[in-house]
Amino acid sequence: MNARPSRVDLAAPHDELYAPEVGSWAEDKYRLFWCYADLFATSMKDKWDQRVYVDLFAGAGHVRVGEHGPYLLGTPLLALHVAHPFDWYVFCDQDLNCISTLRKRVERLRPSAEVRYVPGDVNHITSQVLEKMPPLTSGKKVLAFCFADPFRLRDLHFTTIRALAQRYIDFMVLIPAMDPRRNEATYLDPSSDVVDLFVGTPAWREEWGRKQSATTFDAFVAEFFSRQISHLGYSYGGLQDSLLVRSTERNLPLYRLGFYSRHELGKRFWKEAKRYSNPQMDLL
DSSP states (O other), X not given: OOOOOOOOOOBOOOOSSOOOEEOTTHHHHHHHHHHHHHHHHHHTTTTSSEEEEEEXXXXXXXXXXXXXXXXXXXXXXXXXXXXXXXXXXXXXXXXXXXXXXXXXXXHHHOTTSOEEEEESXXXXXHHHHHHHSOOOOTTOOEXXXXXXXXXXXXXXXXXXXXXXXXXXXXXXXXXXXXXXXXXXXXXXXXXXXXXXXHXXXXXXXXXXXXXXXXXXXXXXXXXXXXXXXXXXXXXXXXXXXXXXXXXXXXXXXXXXXXXXXXXXXXXXXXXXXXXXXXXXXXXX
């Protein structure tokens, strides 16, 4: 029998605290995230001593769709709402207003939760993120799920992924599509290191020179990034295993959601999460 996530209401109350604006397509992302997080937390609760959730761009906990739209739960609060909550949470964000607001919301929702907050640019404080995770001790099995939601390529460095991959950890990564499409000429300029940092090597340039006529730049970056993660021991099902999210207004590609696990169960949960999440997402 296939696993199935529990039901979720993404709506958040308007609590008068700060809530960043997002596009109308954000609900697709949050629904897919929920499906995987709930499957992961529930199915792993009796297999590992501690289940950890790490959010590298946690935000404020609530978001608002546009200037006048509804409020939604962000990924950190969704992770706190799963049917069988994680044993440990690590929330990171560079925006101090977001971290402060998130802390208030978490303390209202689950004051007893084991939560660690790490303010700052995650690419420069990755060691602190690792230190905030439960320590590795003999006889205790710890499994983590990390969500990385960068706004632009420049916001996430591959060195961050590589460092966190020292632990037993699954990754769901938002890979920007609109950003490299809009800034292709800038990123291809030899003086730019944005893509180098995102994929962890400047070697992509030579490969792009051979493939540029056969694929779009954003798809190339996503595939190269995914292959880089596979070198860390993660399974890679090809670009078709990711999900492309498009804008609702003009049907433009916004980002891909990629998933990476060292475990067969993780791949199964990803498949089921895609099945039960919002059908408006396009499978690539």
